[in-house]
Amino acid sequence: MQNTHVYPRYDYHPATDPGARHPVVIVGGGVVGLTAALDLATRGQRVVLLDDDDTVSVGSRAICFAKRTLEIYARLGLAERMVAKGVTWHAGRVFRGQREVYAFDLLEEAGNQHPAFVNLQQYYLEEWLVEACQASGLVDLRWKSRIVSVMNAPQEVVLTVETPDGSYELTADWVLACDGARSFLRDSLGLPFVGQTFRDHFLVADVVMQAGFPDERLFWFDPPFHPDGSVLLQRQADNVWRIDFQLGWDADPELECSPERVRARVGAMLGPAVTFELDWVSIYTFHCRRLQRFRHGRILFLGDSAHQVSPFGARGGNAGVQDVDNLAWKLVAVLRGDSPESLLDSYEAERIPAADENILHSTRSTDFITPRDDASRAYRDAVLDLAEHHAFARPLVNSGRLSCAAVLHESPLSTPDSDIWNGGLPPGAVAADAPVLRDGHPDWLLRRLGGEAFTLLLFGSPDEVPAAALPGPAGRGRHGNWPVRTVFVSPVEADGVLWDHDGVAASRYDAQPGTAVLIRPDQHVAARWRRFDPALVAAARRRALGITSEERQRIPA
Incomplete structure (x- = not known):
């Protein structure tokens, strides 16, 4: 095999503080663990990250990053680099045999800074995350550090860490378990998964080639080059193409991973005129399952250590990044004393429904791709036959419902609507982007939202609201560590406001003059x-920080 990528090796350094206590320890240095470390560091929080290896993930692994994930990485300073290096795509085609039966286009309406999807090998993102963590000066990256025991006590977590120099103990206020599908922490606590494992094997091959395929997601059911199976093809950076072959439950993983066997399958697909090299090969089965709880005392589970789905739909890695996005700011609020520890319960209250939504879509996709019985196969084949000629059947074709941002419908942190709305974004939804002009320069709305503060969007002019009534300036002040910054969005150009010159922001938020979000x-x-209403804003902020009426005496807001 030909490896197109030179994997870095990170230096091991002996721990200089055996027995020390740390506010946050992250276990696992994959995409989710490194993103958690960077997000916390971006918020000024020191963390220790432990990983049992000394390099990034081998092979492309998670490759498909959705728009919401790109928005999160934009806040962390990496999205521009991801888009520049990766392959942007928005269209896909589904085939039955050699006939196209369905095509889709995910290109969203104009007015979004980031594309629907970018394909990029996981190792690139991990390397950039390591660089950013190192540059922050707040992340202690400890390579070659394997957890061999854990004690989850009421007031602390004690980890035993095995290193090339021997073992030592490390104490943490909070531990983030980002150690993946084979999580040692999960197994040590005896935590079972709820869900199912699918009886099938898939071969994944990264193939280096110059090919004439478009930058689209191409999916075949029962193609002539791979009868009675399915095949997925999509391009990544560096002319590396990801191919997934469905093999069936009876396939011999060791045999199917042999280079000769893989070359034969890929050659049958591409034909004799296309030359290629194998870059990485793996066999996997997949699961649709999760932990019953994501918080266990002072250990919180994120990503594959908490929930697992099939790769069809790109819901695994994207969900893990969104777990981090949900948890990091809450953990910082608790560590700073701005919120009670009970705020962390909202992490699982919000992310378990999101995981269930992903599991539902992933299960339905898997059932369609790998029918479990003759009746399911007959249904699948009938849908494919009809979809070629009848539009009503095309939405039933399911080669993977692609990742989208979760709406936190039942979040305990949301303040329910008390007004009449004709649309827009309800509490719990992800804020929408929109093109704006700021002091005459093009800008994007999402650049002005989130991070170290809450943001109050006021649709109108600053002249219409008395300055004394506004929540307060940005930065730490009378609102503690989580101020409310006011951003005015106006239909007319003025100094110090975001000019909604095309009305896109007002439309997406169902905003009228005076609307506040x-x-x-x-x-x-x-x-x-x-x-x-300043009082309503203050109450909603307290609720979002988990500050109940009982807590207000201890944590003034």
Whole structure:
């Protein structure tokens, strides 16, 4: 095999503080763990990250990053690099045999900074995350550090870490379990998954080639080059193409991974005129399952350690990044004493329904791609036959419902609507982007939302609201560590406002003059009102921080 990528090796350094206590320890240095470390560091929080290896993930692995994930990485300073290096795509085609039966286009309406999807090998993202963590000066990256025991006590977590120099103990206030599908922490606590494992094997091959395929997602059911199976093809950076072959449950993984066997399958697909090299090969089965709870005392589970889905739909890696986006700001609020520890319960209250939504879509996709019985196969084949000629059947074709941002419908942190709305974004939805002009320069709305503060979007002019009534300036002040920044969005150009010159922002938020929308630090809508009321904004902010009436005496807001 030909490896197109030179994997870095990170230096191991002996721990200089055996027995020390740390506010946050992250276990696992994959995409989710590194993103968590960077997000916390971006918020000023020191963390220790432990990984049992000394390099990034081998092979492309998670490759498909959705728009919401790109928006999160934009906040962390990496999205521009991802888009520049990766392959942007928005269209896909589904074939039955050699006939195209269905095509789709995910290109969203104009007015979004980021594309629907970017394909990029996971190792690139991990390398950039390591660089950013190192540059922050707040992330202690400890390579060659394997957890061999864990004690989850009421007030602390004690980890035993095995290194090339021997073992030592490390104590943490909070531990983020980002150690993947084979999580040692999960197994050590005896935590079972709820869900199912699908009886099938898939071969994944990264193939280096110059090919004439478009930058689209191409999916075949029962193609002539791979009868009685399915095949997925899509391009990544560096002319590396990902091919997934469905093999069936009886396939011998060791045999199917042999280079000769893989070359034969790929050659049958591409034909004799296409030359190629194998870059990486793996066999997988997949699961649709999750933990019953994501918080266990002072250990919180994220990504594949908490939930697992099939790769069809790109819901695994994207969901893990969104787990981080949901949890990081809450953990910082608790560590700073701005919120009670009970705020962390909202992590699983919000992310378990999101995981269930992903599992539902993933299960339906898998059932369609790998029918479990003759009746299911007959249904699948009938849908494919009809879809070629009849539009009503095309939405039933399911080669993977692609990842989209979760709406936190039942979030305990959201303030329910008290006004009448004709659309827009309800509490719990991800804030929408929109093109704006700021002091005459093109800008994007999402750039002005979230991070270290809450954001109050006021649709109108600063002249219409008394300055004394506004929540306060950005930065730390009378609102503690989580101020409410006011951003005016106006239909007319003026100094110090975002000019909604095409009306896109007002349309997406169903905004009228005077509309107010409170945005959480993770860019989810916390509350919205037809008229600005300082008392309502303050109450919604307290609720979003988990500050109940009983807590207000201890944590003033």
